[in-house]
Amino acid sequence: MKILVTGRGGRAGSWACRGLQLGGAIGATVKPMATRGDAQQADIAIVVKRTPEEVMTALRGRRWVFDVVDFYPQPEASYWSKAQAVAWVKDRIRTLNPTAVIWPTQRMAEDCAVDKPSFCLPHHHRPGIERNPIRETITCIGYEGAAPYIETWMPAIRRECERRNWQFLLNPGRLADLDVVLALRGGDHEGYVQRHWKSNVKLANAHGSGTPFIGQRECGYIETSSGAEYWIEDPDALGVCLSLLESRSTRQNVQDTFLPCAFTLEKAASQLLKFLHGL
Helix, strand or coil, rough: CCEEECCCCCHHHHHHHHHHHHHHHCCCCCCCCCCCCHHHHCCCEECCCCCCCHHHCCCCCCCEEEEEECCCEEEEHHHHHHHHHHHHHHHHHHHHHHCCCCCCCCCHHHHHHHHHHHHCCCCCCCCCCCCCCCCCCCEEECCCCCCCHHHHHHHHHHHHHHHHCHHHHHHCCCCHHEEEEEECHHHHCCCCCCCCCCCHHHHHHHHHHHCCEEEECCHHHHCCCCCCCECCCCCCHHHHHHHHHCCHHHHHHHHHHHHCCCCCHHHHHHHHHHHHHHH
């Protein structure tokens, strides 16, 4: 089967993960803004996230699968109710009329169920991610992502770091440089869509590196959890979780639980190929 992976492309993490990495792992031709000629050479195409008009024109009459990871408008989606969000997704899928759909969370698949072949594919962890050595003492906690998403949590993060003489790193060079990874969001960056439909990528990378994880109860995380995660919703609870994780044995137990359940690129590719061959 000749597979084409396309979309707008760009620098988004979802394109790097679901386009470049996953497309390469399944042996697909990966090309942003694919042309009609590209489509004609493929048996099936996967469109990741964005659906530029030029790409949709090129795929007209061809079989294609829509990977709807993060495809809704942001930040507008933060203010939608569940009903508004579901209506928007169903209308968009009805208009685009893909052959099949890939969902980033099971909850989104259930919320937006459509009469088309579909399956849920969580994010894999970053290929080649380094294993966390689990140091004797915690000295550094951090966050991967855009700074505004975590802004409302920063007073609590600064407070806990200052009283413990720890460092906070935003977007560290390696996740293994952190003793604890945070996955938090708030303010205008949180709503029904984010809580229930956002991917599990931050937890996937924590699993892959064996780095202890503190996050909110988003469906993407809950659905792929190992049981060793720490969940908080209130900034005042951050200190409690950090105190629990100060024990090296506790952090080692987290790592021992995370590493066996890590969702690799190879596993994701195998599941995707099975789905595509079944269409």
